Amino acid sequence: MKRRWLFWGSIIMVLAFVTLASAKWLISWHTGQSWHTPLAGRVIVLDAGHGGPDGGAVGGSIEEKDITLKITKDIRNYLQEMGAIVIMTRDRDTDLADDDFSGSHKTQDLVRRAKMVNKTHPDAFVSIHMNAIPMPSLHGAQTFYHPKSSENRKLALFIQDSLKQNLENTKRYAKPIGHVYLLKKAEAPSALVEVGFLSNAAERALLIQPNYQKKAASSISQGIMRYFTNEKIPSDQ
Numbered sequence: 001m002k003r004r005w006l007f008w009g010s011i012i013m014v015l016a017f018v019t020l021a022s023a024k025w026l027i028s029w030h031t032g033q034s035w036h037t038p039l040a041g042r043v044i045v046l047d048a049g050h051g052g053p054d055g056g057a058v059g060g061s062i063e064e065k066d067i068t069l070k071i072t073k074d075i076r077n078y079l080q081e082m083g084a085i086v087i088m089t090r091d092r093d094t095d096l097a098d099d100d101f102s103g104s105h106k107t108q109d110l111v112r113r114a115k116m117v118n119k120t121h122p123d124a125f126v127s128i129h130m131n132a133i134p135m136p137s138l139h140g141a142q143t144f145y146h147p148k149s150s151e152n153r154k155l156a157l158f159i160q161d162s163l164k165q166n167l168e169n170t171k172r173y174a175k176p177i178g179h180v181y182l183l184k185k186a187e188a189p190s191a192l193v194e195v196g197f198l199s200n201a202a203e204r205a206l207l208i209q210p211n212y213q214k215k216a217a218s219s220i221s222q223g224i225m226r227y228f229t230n231e232k233i234p235s236d237q
């Protein structure tokens with residue numbers, strides 16, 4: 001009799017262990033904590049700046065809209081590999097305004113991008129741009145955020161820290177900015193990355209290289225991924 005109890009007792013113990021282990025696995029899978037898909041269940045909206053008739057900044061014969069699209073597509077691929085659901089405001093050379101719109105094309109485009117972001121209720125939103133200014137010596141990546149929420153700052157700090165570590169081309173810090181329409185309107189944790197300066201010849205030569213585009217994209221994706229971990233927030237000083 002005693003032996004039988006021992007037998008059934010062991011069976012119950014094993015079953016309980018298996019059930020607990022699989023439940024734990026299911027929970028970790030569902031919450032995206034699994035090591036191979038750290039972004040499982042996360043929805044991220046990516047915005048490739050400009051597009052269509054709006055070329056954005058220009059450096060040499062390079063238009064910002066083309067580089068933003070390439071890098072944003074690379075970021076999409078990296079985030080998808082990490083398990084995220086990625087939505088892009090555009091995935092080809094176009095903007096979101098109507099061709100025959102009589103008002104401001106740019107305003108209609110931006111209003112629609114913001115609506116798209118907020119309608120999706122993403123876990124994070126990141127907009128990709130390139131800089132160009134009349135000072136050709138300036139170079140380096142920089143991340144901006146709207147100061148209305150500490151989550152914006154946290155996301156920007158992680159992205160900037162990953163860019164700094166991987167590209168090793170900047171000492172810049174993530175910076176608050178109040179007047180960027182998309183960042184102002186976005187309800188999700190948001191950041192805008194100026195990946196580099198098209199006005200700097202050396203950086204422009206890098207920005208058009210697919211390998212450098214992938215390196216920048218991988219850094220930005222890593223920053224987004226780190227935002228969702230319990231890692232200590234990098235310093236902004």
Ligand SMILES: [Zn+2]
Binds near residue numbers: 050
């Ligand atoms: Zn831009």
